Amino acid sequence: MLWKMLTSLTTLPSSALTNANITLLIAHPDDEAMFFSPTILSLSPKNHIRILCLSSGNADNLGAIRKHELVASGRVLGVTGEDVTVVEDVLLPDSMNTTWPAETVAGYLRLHSDGSDVIVTFDEGGVSGHPNHISLLYGAREFIHGSKRRLFKLTSVGLARKYLSILDWPMTRMMNWGEGKGWVFVNSPRQVRIAQRAMTDAHKSQMSRYMVVNDLREEKVGG
DSSP, X not given: OHHHHHHTTOBOOTTOOOSOEEEEEXXXXXXXXXXXXXXXXXXXXXXXEEEEESOOOGGGSOHHHHHHHHHHHHHHHTOOGGGEEEOOOTTSOOOXXXXXXXXXXHHHHHHHOTTOSEEEEEOTTHHHHOHHHHHHHHHHHHHHTTSSOEEEEEOXXXXXXXXXXXXXXXXXXXXXXXXXXXXXXXXXXXXXXXXXXXXXXXXXXXXXXXXXXXXXXXXXXXX
């Protein structure tokens, strides 16, 4: 009952997106389900969402498998296989020690997302501090600079909040109250089960608050 009440309080401005072309910019397969499922499930019914993944997550030589998993995960979340693109580039290795060049990230956005109205990606903290995640924001900023596109970034939270699941909603709501700077999406119990199905078996137990709550802040980039 509490969960149902909280999900009914998901915050969307009066200008909530409809009929928009949205690119979800991620670094690795899993990111879409582990971190962005509330956003996808909330926005996909009235918008066209593409997933642009800038590596196959091949650090453990499982890139080919993980690419197929990403397509399957996208289908569960409501994104067709035709709307999932995975990039392989030696300049964009799956590595905890590598910052990706912003111009390379921006170049792939120009190639695959030129028709997008909105880009959604990680913020400066990258949720987990992963340099690949963080690199996406700087490339996205370069891509939207001078255009009318909008950029939203997923708010990173501390470790104490990361695993609170639905219990993090009151804190998230309080921190976004009246700001008008972004959106908060909360998965219903049914949507959480969808998000869990989108994960591979090895990740089903790793349900952080991001599989339940997303708060996106709009990034303003000067023209």
